[in-house]
Each structure stands twice: as C-alpha cells, then as structure tokens.
Amino acid sequence: MTIPFLTPDLRSELDLRLAKVREQMTADKLDAILVGSTVNIYYLGGCIFRGYIYVPAYRNPLFFIIPPSFADEKDFCVAVRKPELIAEVLGEKGYEFPRKLGLEFSDLLYSDVERLKRCFPGAEFADASMSIRKARMVKTGYEILKMKEDGMHQAAVYAQIPHCYQEGMTDIELQIEIERVLRREGCLGILRTAGSRMELNLGSVISGENADTPSPYDFAMGGEGTDPSLPVGANGVTLKPGTSVMIDMNGGFNGYQTDMTRCWSIGEVSELARKAHECSCRILHRLEKIALPGVPISRLYSEAAEIAKSENMHEYFMGHRNKVGFIGHGVGIELNEMPVVMERNHEPLQANMTIALEPKFVIPHVGAVGIENTYRVTENGLENLTPFPEKLSDL
Amino acid sequence: MTIPFLTPDLRSELDLRLAKVREQMTADKLDAILVGSTVNIYYLGGCIFRGYIYVPAYRNPLFFIIPPSFADEKDFCVAVRKPELIAEVLGEKGYEFPRKLGLEFSDLLYSDVERLKRCFPGAEFADASMSIRKARMVKTGYEILKMKEDGMHQAAVYAQIPHCYQEGMTDIELQIEIERVLRREGCLGILRTAGSRMELNLGSVISGENADTPSPYDFAMGGEGTDPSLPVGANGVTLKPGTSVMIDMNGGFNGYQTDMTRCWSIGEVSELARKAHECSCRILHRLEKIALPGVPISRLYSEAAEIAKSENMHEYFMGHRNKVGFIGHGVGIELNEMPVVMERNHEPLQANMTIALEPKFVIPHVGAVGIENTYRVTENGLENLTPFPEKLSDL
Numbered sequence: 001m002t003i004p005f006l007t008p009d010l011r012s013e014l015d016l017r018l019a020k021v022r023e024q025m026t027a028d029k030l031d032a033i034l035v036g037s038t039v040n041i042y043y044l045g046g047c048i049f050r051g052y053i054y055v056p057a058y059r060n061p062l063f064f065i066i067p068p069s070f071a072d073e074k075d076f077c078v079a080v081r082k083p084e085l086i087a088e089v090l091g092e093k094g095y096e097f098p099r100k101l102g103l104e105f106s107d108l109l110y111s112d113v114e115r116l117k118r119c120f121p122g123a124e125f126a127d128a129s130m131s132i133r134k135a136r137m138v139k140t141g142y143e144i145l146k147m148k149e150d151g152m153h154q155a156a157v158y159a160q161i162p163h164c165y166q167e168g169m170t171d172i173e174l175q176i177e178i179e180r181v182l183r184r185e186g187c188l189g190i191l192r193t194a195g196s197r198m199e200l201n202l203g204s205v206i207s208g209e210n211a212d213t214p215s216p217y218d219f220a221m222g223g224e225g226t227d228p229s230l231p232v233g234a235n236g237v238t239l240k241p242g243t244s245v246m247i248d249m250n251g252g253f254n255g256y257q258t259d260m261t262r263c264w265s266i267g268e269v270s271e272l273a274r275k276a277h278e279c280s281c282r283i284l285h286r287l288e289k290i291a292l293p294g295v296p297i298s299r300l301y302s303e304a305a306e307i308a309k310s311e312n313m314h315e316y317f318m319g320h321r322n323k324v325g326f327i328g329h330g331v332g333i334e335l336n337e338m339p340v341v342m343e344r345n346h347e348p349l350q351a352n353m354t355i356a357l358e359p360k361f362v363i364p365h366v367g368a369v370g371i372e373n374t375y376r377v378t379e380n381g382l383e384n385l386t387p388f389p390e391k392l393s394d395l
Numbered sequence: 396m397t398i399p400f401l402t403p404d405l406r407s408e409l410d411l412r413l414a415k416v417r418e419q420m421t422a423d424k425l426d427a428i429l430v431g432s433t434v435n436i437y438y439l440g441g442c443i444f445r446g447y448i449y450v451p452a453y454r455n456p457l458f459f460i461i462p463p464s465f466a467d468e469k470d471f472c473v474a475v476r477k478p479e480l481i482a483e484v485l486g487e488k489g490y491e492f493p494r495k496l497g498l499e500f501s502d503l504l505y506s507d508v509e510r511l512k513r514c515f516p517g518a519e520f521a522d523a524s525m526s527i528r529k530a531r532m533v534k535t536g537y538e539i540l541k542m543k544e545d546g547m548h549q550a551a552v553y554a555q556i557p558h559c560y561q562e563g564m565t566d567i568e569l570q571i572e573i574e575r576v577l578r579r580e581g582c583l584g585i586l587r588t589a590g591s592r593m594e595l596n597l598g599s600v601i602s603g604e605n606a607d608t609p610s611p612y613d614f615a616m617g618g619e620g621t622d623p624s625l626p627v628g629a630n631g632v633t634l635k636p637g638t639s640v641m642i643d644m645n646g647g648f649n650g651y652q653t654d655m656t657r658c659w660s661i662g663e664v665s666e667l668a669r670k671a672h673e674c675s676c677r678i679l680h681r682l683e684k685i686a687l688p689g690v691p692i693s694r695l696y697s698e699a700a701e702i703a704k705s706e707n708m709h710e711y712f713m714g715h716r717n718k719v720g721f722i723g724h725g726v727g728i729e730l731n732e733m734p735v736v737m738e739r740n741h742e743p744l745q746a747n748m749t750i751a752l753e754p755k756f757v758i759p760h761v762g763a764v765g766i767e768n769t770y771r772v773t774e775n776g777l778e779n780l781t782p783f784p785e786k787l788s789d790l
Contacts, residue, residue, distance in 0.1 A: 038594060047623035050592070050611035068609035068617075068717040103505075109591055110508035111500040111522070127506070176578040183571040188625045189596030196504055197445070199433060201584030201596075214463035216445035222463075228442035229650030229728075230583045255624030322463040333624075 010046045013142045017044060018061065020138065024131035025057050025102065032056040033102035033128040034086070034116060039192060039333050040107060040132050042255060052083060056095060064089070083119050102128030106195070133194075137330055137338040139352045144376055144385075146256040147332070147354055151374060151385040153253045154260045157182050158388050161247060161264070165395045171234035171245065172226060175205040178249060186253045192334045203249030204233040207266075208240060211368035214322035218336070220358050221246065221368055222322065241267030244277075244367035245395065246360070250335055259331045259356035260386040261372035264395035273369050276361035277392040279311045280370030283359040284390075288375070288382040291355075297345045301327055304359045305343075313361060320362040328357040331374055353377045354385065405441045408537045412439060413456065415533065419526035420452055420497065427451040428497035428523040429481070429511060434587060434728050435502060435527050437650060447478060451490060459484070478514050497523030501590070528589075532725055532733040534747045539771055539780075541651040542727070542749055546769060546780040548648045549655045552577050553783050556642060556659070560790045566629035566640065567621060570600040573644060581648045587729045598644030599628040602661075603635065606763035609717035613731070615753050616641065616763055617717065636662030639672075639762035640790065641755070645730055654726045654751035655781040656767035659790035668764050671756035672787040674706045675765030678754040679785075683770070683777040686750075692740040696722055699754045700738075708756060715757040723752035726769055748772045749780065 021044065025033060035044055035053040044053050044061070049069035055061045063077045064086055071077040078089050091097070101120055103113050106129035117125055139147070157178065164177035179202050183189060191200055197218040206223045215222035215232040224235040239245055248261040263277060283304045291300055304327050308317040318324050330337030331354055339345055341355060358372035371390050375382035416439065420428060430439055430448040439448050439456070444464035450456045458472045459481050466472040473484050486492070496515055498508050501524035512520055534542070552573070559572035574597050578584060586595055592613040601618045610617035610627040619630040634640055643656040658672060678699045686695055699722050703712040713719050725732030726749055734740055736750060753767035766785050770777035 037591065042624055048611055048626055069611045105506040105509070106504055108505055109501055110498075110503055110505045111524070112591060113505035114500070129506070173579075176575060179578065179584075180571060180575045183574065184568075186621075188620075188622055189574075190594055190625060192594075196432065196507060199585055199587075216443055216464045225583075226581075227583055227649060229437055230585060231443055254622060 013140060014044065014046055016140050017135065018055065020135040021055060021132055022057060024134050025055070028102065028126065028131050029100060030057065030102040030126060030128065030131065031096070031100050032098040033131065035104060035128070035132070036083075036112065036116065037104050037107035040104060043132070043136060043333060051080070052086065054086065054090065056098070059095060062090070062093070062095075083116055087119055098123055100124045100126055102126050102131060104129045104132070106130070133338050136332060137353055138350050139332060139354050139376070143256065143332065144352065144354070146254050147258055147374065147376075147385050150251045150253045150256050151258040151260070151387070153185050153187070154249070154251045154258055154386055155388045157185050157249065158247070158260065158262055161262075162395060165239075168238065170236050170238050171205045171207045171210070172236050174239065174245065175203075175234050178205070178247065182249060188252050191250050191252060192257070194334045194336050198336065199230060200232055202252070203247070205245060205247050206233065206368055207245040208237055208243040208367045209365065210235045210237055211246065211362045212321050212364060214319075220318065220324050220326070221248065221360060221362075239266045239395075242269060242366065244269055244273055244363070244369050244392070246368040246370075248372065256333060257331055257335055258374040258386050259335060259358070259372060260374060260388070261358055261360070261370070262388060262390070263369050263371065263392055265392055266395055269366050269392070270363065273363045273366040274392060275311070276313050276316055276363055277369040279308060279313050280359045280361060281390050283307045284357060284371065284373060287357055288384070291349055291375070291377060291382045293351045293377060293379060294348045297339050297341055297347050297349055298343050300341050300357070301343045308359070316361040316363055318360060320364060327359050328355050330354060331356045349377050351377055351379060408535060409439065409441055411535050412530065413450065415530040416450060416527055417452060419529050420450070423497065423521065423526050424495060425452065425497040425521060425523065425526065426491070426493040426495050428526065430499060430523070430527070431478075431507065431511065432499050432502035435499060438527070438531060438728060446475070447481065449481065449485065451493070454490060457485070457488070457490075478511055482514055493518055495519045495521055497521050497526060499524045499527070501525070528733050531727060532748055533745050534727060534749050534771070538651065538727065539747065539749070541649050542653055542769065542771075542780050545646045545648045545651050546653040546655070546782070548580050548582070549644070549646045549653055549781055550783045552580050552644065553642070553655065553657055556657075557790060560634075563633065565631050565633050566600045566602045566605070567631050569634065569640065570629050573600070573642065577644060583647050586645050586647060587652070589729045589731050593731065594625060595627055597647070598642070600640060600642050601628065601763055602640040603632055603638040603762045604760065605630045605632055606641065606757045607716050607759060609714075615713065615719050615721070616643065616755060616757075634661045634790075637664060637761065639664055639668060639758070639764050639787070641763040641765075643767065651728060652726055652730055653769040653781050654730060654753070654767060655769060655783070656753060656755070656765070657783060657785070658764050658766065658787050660787055661790055664761050664787070665758065668758045668761040669787060670706070671708050671711055671758055672764040674703060674708050675754045675756060676785050678702045679752060679766065679768060682752055683779070686744055686770070686772060686777045688746045688772060688774060689743045692734050692736055692742050692744060693738050695736050695752070696738045703754070711756040711758055713755060715759060722754050723750050725749060726751045744772050746772055746774060
C-alpha cells in the first residue's frame with residue numbers, strides 16, 4: 001500500500017498531536033519513543049501502515065516503513081525491512097542514541113516489546129503507552145470534529161432502531177438488524193479497545209434478566225452471550241412485554257468512536273424501572289453542568305452516586321448482582337481511553353477531554369435502564385456529541 | 396458470571412488438551428505455565444472467565460478465578476482478587492515453587508507479562524505461547540467436530556450469497572448483506588486472530604482492481620478498505636461486469652473458526668481469470684491427495700507454486716503487485732494458527748492438524764480468483780471441512 005499522507009492540513013494536525021506527546025515525554029523524561037501499535041501509528045501518522053514511528057524529544061520524527069507499505073516522502077520516511085535496522089539508520093542520519101527509550105508496554109505484546117528492546121542494546125526502557133494515552137486523552141479540534149461526525153452517524157442509526165424491531169424478536173435478532181443499519185451508515189465494523197479484557201462485535205443489546213448476568217470482560221454492563229466462547233451481551237432471549245432493552249452500540253465510522261446507549265421498553269415496564277431511567281437522565285443533566293475543567297473527575301462519580309442514593313436507587317446503580325466501580329470513561333480512537341470516571345480518580349477534568357458517561361441501573365426482572373452520551377469537556381460544561389432523545393419509549 | 400463448567404464430557408476433553416500442552420512443556424523444560432489470555436483460557440478451561448489457569452508439569456492444574464467470575468468447583472478452583480495472590484495460594488496448597496515458569500509472551504501485553512513475572516520473584520521465565528500453540532496445532536476429535544459444525548454453517552451462508560446480490564451493488568453493500576446472513580446463521584460476530592497485525596470485521600469481500608492493492612496487515616489478500624483507519628478489504632467499488640468478487644468470510648459460530656473463500660464473476664470474466672480460478676482448484680485437489688502425515692509442510696507450498704508455474708500463472712500467484720509468501724495456515728480458535736504453509740516450513744504434517752489452504756491469483760483489471768478450504772489432515776489425505784461448489788459462477 002502506498003501511504004496516503006500527507007495533506008498540509010493533516011500535517012499540521014499531526015504536529016499538534018506530536019507536540020502533546022512530546023509534552024508527556026518531557027514529563028516522563030524520555031529521550032525518544034518508538035511507536036509500533038496500530039492505534040498509536042494511526043494517532044501519530046494519520047493512517048495505518050506497517051512499520052514504526054520514531055519520535056525523539058528534540059528532532060523531527062522518522063517514519064520507518066516496512067513493505068508492502070510504501071511512502072514517497074523521503075524527508076521523514078525511511079523504508080526498512082525489519083525493526084533491527086532502525087538504530088543503524090538513526091546513526092546514519094545523525095540522530096543521538098536514546099539513553100531512555102519509551103516503548104508501548106500496554107499496547108504491544110510482550111514478544112514485540114522484547115524484540116524492539118534488543119534493537120537498542122544499552123538503552124534504558126520505559127513505558128510510552130501511558131505518555132501517549134495521556135496525550136490522546138485531550139483531543140484536538142480536528143479529533144473533536146471526527147467524533148461529532150461519528151456521533152451524528154450514531155444518532156442516525158439510533159433513529160432507525162424502532163424500524164428494526166418486530167414483535168416476538170429475540171435480542172440477538174434485533175441486534176443483527178441494528179448492525180446492518182450501522183454498517184450501511186458507514187460503520188467500519190471493528191471496535192478498537194485498549195487492554196486485553198474486551199471482546200465484542202459492534203456493541204451490546206441486553207434485555208430482561210440478562211442484564212443481571214455479570215461478564216468476565218471490563219464492560220459496564222454484562223450479559224451472558226450466546227456461547228461460552230464469548231460470554232457477553234445478548235443471550236437470545238425473546239423481547240417480552242414488561243422488560244427493557246438497552247442498546248449500546250459503539251460507532252466507529254471514521255477512525256474515531258463515540259459511545260452511546262439508549263433504552264426502549266417492550267410494552268409497559270414497572271414504575272421502578274421508569275424512575276431509574278429518569279434518575280439516569282437527571283444524573284447526566286447534572287453532570288453536564290458541573291463537569292468543568294479543573295473539577296476532579298472523582299466528583300462526577302460521587303455526584304452520580306449521591307443522586308442515585310437520594311432517589312433510593314443505590315441498590316440498582318451500575319449493576320445489581322455485580323456492580324462496576326466507574327460511571328464513564330474516555331473515548332476516541334479506542335472505546336476505553338483515559339480518564340476512567342471513578343471514585344478514586346482525583347485528576348482534574350481538562351477542556352477537550354471526550355468522555356462517555358453511562359449512569360445505568362439494573363432492575364431485576366426488567367433489565368437495564370439509563371442512557372449514555374459521549375461528551376466534550378468545555379469551559380461551559382459538557383457538550384453532547386451524541387444528542388438523541390433520551391426518553392424510555394415503547395419500542 | 397458463574398462458570399458453566401464442567402460436564403464429565405468436557406472434563407475429559409480438557410484432560411486431552413492438558414496432556415498435549417504438558418507434552419510441549421516437557422519438551423520446553425517448563426516446570427509450570429500460567430495462562431491468562433482469553434484464547435488459551437478458553438482452550439484449557441472450555442469457557443472464558445476472568446482469571447488464570449496454572450498448569451504444573453506433574454500435578455493437577457488450578458484455576459484462579461477473579462470476580463465477577465465465580466466457580467463452585469472447590470477441588471480445582473480458587474477465588475482470588477488479583478494475580479499477586481497466586482504464589483501464596485500455591486504454597487498453601489503444597490505446590491512446589493516453579494523454577495522455570497512459562498508465560499504467554501506472544502498472547503499477552505508486555506505490561507501483563509511483567510506483572511505476572513513480579514508475582515514469582517526468583518523464578519526463571521520462558522515463553523509458553525509457542526508451547527501452547529504447538530499443542531493447539533493438532534486438534535482433538537471434539538475440536539474437529541466443532542470445526543465441522545462451523546464449516547457447515549459457513550456453507551449454509553455461502554449458499555445464500557447469490558440471493559444477497561443485486562445488480563449495481565458495491566462490494567461493501569454485498570458484504571453487509573452477507574454479514575447479516577452470517578449473524579443470523581449464528582456467527583458470534585468476532586474474529587480472533589493471533590499477533591498484532593490483523594484487524595478486520597468478519598471477513599473480506601474484494602472485487603476488481605482493489606484485489607491488487609496491498610494492505611499493511613498479514614492477510615493473504617489485501618484491499619484498500621474504505622477509510623485510512625482500516626486499510627483492508629472492500630473499498631466501496633461498484634461490482635462491474637467483467638470483474639470477479641472474492642468472498643472470504645471467516646466463520647466463528649461456536650468458539651472455533653473455519654476459513655473459506657469462494658469467488659463469483661459479475662457477468663463474463665476474461666479467459667485468463669477463468670483459467671487461474673481452475674488452476675486454484677487443481678492445486679487444491681492435488682494438495683488434498685499429497686498432504687499426508689509426515690509430508691513436509693514446505694512440500695505443499697512448492698507443489699502449489701510449481702503447478703501455478705507450469706500453467707504460466709506464476710505472475711498472478713498469491714498476489715500480483717504484492718505477493719505473500721504463504722498459501723495457507725492453521726486455523727481453530729484463532730484464524731491464524733500454526734502451521735504456516737510456506738516454503739521454509741519443513742516441519743512434517745501431523746494427523747488432525749487443521750489447515751486453511753488458499754492458492755489464490757490476482758488478475759489485473761479483473762480481481763482475485765481462486766478458492767480456500769479448511770482441511771483436516773488424515774492418513775488418507777485432506778478431509779474438507781468446508782465443502783461447497785468451487786466453480787466460478789456468474790453472481
């Protein structure tokens with residue numbers, strides 16, 4: 001593949017990202033980082049190629065391109081066959097040997113990192129994953145636009161959900177029709193997640209008792225799944241009157257994701273379920289106001305938990321048989337970015353963080369209720385990137 | 396989640412797998428292995444739970460279960476909160492401290508392996524990924540049945556492909572309809588791959604010139620994709636008379652996968668393309684006969700390359716602008732298992748290996764042609780797990 005970069009616009013965008021990564025590198029005292037994961041190559045290169053990006057603290061970055069990827073830009077691209085040749089090229093180009101080199105400890109396999117370490121004998125190695133995650137946590141204007149676009153596609157898909165439903169359907173049958181609408185709207189069909197505890201196709205549809213089944217994965221809501229090889233999400237239950245169906249699909253239309261959840265009821269659901277759903281909306285509206293730059297992230301969690309408690313909904317808040325300890329998370333290229341919105345995260349919110357907030361409730365015998373939006377943090381509170389009606393309507 | 400094991404049948408199946416892993420552990424001189432990846436927990440545990448499986452060379456394995464996963468079987472399951480508690484439990488239970496402990500260097504992130512290393516201070520560490528991959532390479536009877544079942548579902552889906560097509564469709568529109576049929580047939584919706592160089596939703600649909608576009612990923616065929624964030628597969632081209640469409644979806648109905656490709660023509664395609672397609676079929680039929688236990692795997696590659704050469708198809712064999720160096724690969728829980736069927740793999744075939752063979756051709760201006768089946772190696776040659784008509788028919 002010939003690498004499709006770089007328009008002048010994209011080049012200046014990548015410079016912005018580079019500056020943010022370098023700020024973290026300075027804080028972490030790294031002389032250079034060598035990036036090899038798909039997500040971080042996409043972040044720093046604007047597209048995905050086979051190879052590595054070398055970022056020294058004080059000189060221009062170099063892109064090492066491995067065939068079949070190919071690039072014409074000789075000023076910053078070097079074709080190599082394998083990573084073992086990188087150090088030599090750096091020497092030829094007069095780059096200083098990095099004493100402390102950052103590698104992606106939490107984005108690459110152990111064997112991949114060990115291989116890269118052997119390419120730099122004598123260097124000290126440190127984790128670059130966290131440096132880059134912290135840089136990625138605060139989005140550029142261009143990234144926000146990408147996410148807004150993603151949110152608009154998501155809303156267009158959610159608007160079609162009532163047309164996907166037919167009486168007597170199972171959860172998985174409904175999910176399949178939604179997936180088709182998502183894909184026809186332009187969803188790329190993969191879900192990028194950080195870490196090793198997330199497996200899912202394009203999202204989750206959960207109804208009735210299944211909402212109360214914990215999953216071994218790190219998702220806020222669980223579900224049994226349809227096979228022991230993928231114990232999460234829809235379990236094949238028929239959508240029955242008196243239950244709710246929670247739909248948490250995950251965008252992914254342009255390299256960025258927004259995370260969005262809406263719920264529908266099948267016929268009437270209990271008063272308790274309705275109240276819990278309204279409580280979720282109230283929590284979000286309150287957080288939309290108080291989530292200003294500088295506010296500790298833990299405050300969002302405690303405020304949400306307090307509202308749930310004051311409305312006597314604590315028993316069902318963020319799970320019933322199994323409770324999770326967060327109400328939201330960063331989102332961007334990956335579904336689960338920094339920050340995690342939990343009680344013990346006292347870091348301050350920053351403008352242009354993008355966070356998905358999902359104060360949800362699991363009501364026994366009914367299912368999960370509540371909503372989730374992806375927001376941008378601004379000086380005036382949260383800007384909703386996934387605007388869509390929030391009411392619990394009959395499907 | 397409560398772990399759904401273990402029926403007596405599954406228990407004896409897992410004992411078979413354990414015996415194979417132990418054989419490799421002995422060859423690799425490992426005192427024990429500690430398994431934490433999703434795929435290997437599924438292989439050795441029969442389901443996916445949060446936690447670890449500890450396998451000593453000469454004593455019973457122990458399952459360390461982390462909440463919310465939960466198991467009743469007190470004889471071999473221990474609930475722990477985190478991996479740091481594993482060594483202590485082993486001591487309490489009278490298990491010897493492992494001098495040489497195998498960890499999954501090629502299945503876990505660097506940071507995950509480093510964390511596990513710190514749980515066993517003083518131990519020597521070695522790679523367990525390769526030991527387990529070698530064990531998984533030869534399937535049990537139960538695994539073969541799972542894969543046959545998967546192949547039957549695949550064939551049922553492929554039979555519906557002509558009904559998915561409408562004149563004037565793009566490649567991605569056709570793919571979306573096939574995905575829907577796949578999911579309705581029971582496909583779980585994820586594609587498990589080893590390593591870090593594979594990203595794809597449920598398979599690939601490639602037509603026309605797009606077949607000649609290399610991808611940075613490790614797939615046999617490339618494709619441009621529809622966005623720089625996922626440069627592989629369908630690129631949105633309209634399916635035009637005179638081109639071929641290659642459909643390579645990947646099963647995944649029950650925890651196991653089969654890999655299968657069929658091609659259709661849109662109207663008439665060139666004589667060259669037809670001949671190349673027939674050459675692919677001839678190669679497969681020849682390999683079906685000669686692929687016996689004991690035969691070096693490299694022989695399959697060289698035989699295929701020779702047939703392609705003798706029919707003057709070498710220029711198009713396994714790619715045109717970019718050629719890949721293999722014609723097949725193992726398949727099972729993951730899409731890309733051992734062995735790799737390439738020229739320099741001189742290991743012998745073994746009975747009950749399951750391999751996908753895909754001698755394909757890229758014909759300029761037409762597209763990719765050829766087929767792929769997943770086979771089981773038997774004493775009488777290859778048994779096809781994905782039987783389905785092979786002809787290049789008009790879609």
